[in-house]
Amino acid sequence: MSSSAPPVLPISTTQSAESQPPVATPAFRVFISHLNDSLRNGFSQRRSWSELVDRSAFSKPESFSEAALRVRKNYSYFRVNYLSVIGLILAFSLLSHPFSLLLLLGLLCSWIFLYLFRPADQPLVLFGRTFSDRETLGILIIFSVFVVFLTTVGSLLISALMVGFGLVCAHGAFRVPEDLFLDEQEPAATGFLSFLGGAASNAAAAAAPAVAARV
Numbered sequence: 001m002s003s004s005a006p007p008v009l010p011i012s013t014t015q016s017a018e019s020q021p022p023v024a025t026p027a028f029r030v031f032i033s034h035l036n037d038s039l040r041n042g043f044s045q046r047r048s049w050s051e052l053v054d055r056s057a058f059s060k061p062e063s064f065s066e067a068a069l070r071v072r073k074n075y076s077y078f079r080v081n082y083l084s085v086i087g088l089i090l091a092f093s094l095l096s097h098p099f100s101l102l103l104l105l106g107l108l109c110s111w112i113f114l115y116l117f118r119p120a121d122q123p124l125v126l127f128g129r130t131f132s133d134r135e136t137l138g139i140l141i142i143f144s145v146f147v148v149f150l151t152t153v154g155s156l157l158i159s160a161l162m163v164g165f166g167l168v169c170a171h172g173a174f175r176v177p178e179d180l181f182l183d184e185q186e187p188a189a190t191g192f193l194s195f196l197g198g199a200a201s202n203a204a205a206a207a208a209p210a211v212a213a214r215v
Contacts, residue, residue: 042080043080043084045079045080046080046081046084047077047078047080047081049081052078052081052171052175057175057176057179058174058175058176059174059176060174061173061174067173068173070172070173070174070175070176070177071168071169071172071173072172073172073177073180074171074172074175074177074180075168075172077177077180078171078172082168082171082172085164085167085168086161086164086165086168089160089163089164089167090157090160090161090164092160093156093157093159093160094156094160097152097156099152100151100152100153100156103147103151103153104147104153106147107143107144107147107153110140110143111140111144114136114140115133115136115137115140120133124136
């Protein structure tokens with residue numbers, strides 16, 4: 001009586017693994033690195049806060065033109081401090097409204113990871129459906145309009161910016177700039193704001209290949 005061994009079924013060792021696109025693309029990492037360096041360089045030019053709030057240097061301006069001149073001179077000198085104050089007011093306003101903060105973060109992340117820094121050769125697939133670049137752009141625009149104009153995010157940002165600019169203008173109008181070394185600091189006055197232009201150019205340069213490929 002002969003016993004026959006059961007047939008051996010072939011086992012396939014091939015694994016079907018779909019490579020997911022990285023969350024942080026190289027262009028996005030370069031953009032973050034440039035932005036971080038620009039922020040550090042900008043904050044290194046910050047003036048002393050004790051100099052900003054020196055009570056002995058405050059006086060009422062005699063005319064509107066004098067107040068405007070003070071604002072211009074003080075802004076040139078305390079540029080970093082003023083922008084830091086406005087940023088803190090924005091951050092406090094958003095932190096005090098967590099829902100608006102989550103909506104704004106969601107909007108920014110959607111633009112960054114779903115369009116600007118998403119590789120052009122990798123289509124967007126959500127819920128089993130593939131979206132074209134035009135469909136993705138249209139959805140993001142509609143989402144942006146909804147978040148900014150149909151929720152409290154837009155009014156919150158505008159209110160915080162108005163409060164920040166009001167404080168800056170009030171301080172600049174009442175702070176006497178005679179004790180400030182404006183002649184030496186005037187050429188370097190654009191140092192901190194350079195990170196805005198640099199960050200924008202870095203973002204445009206990093207996102208240009210992907211956006212150009214979609215147009």
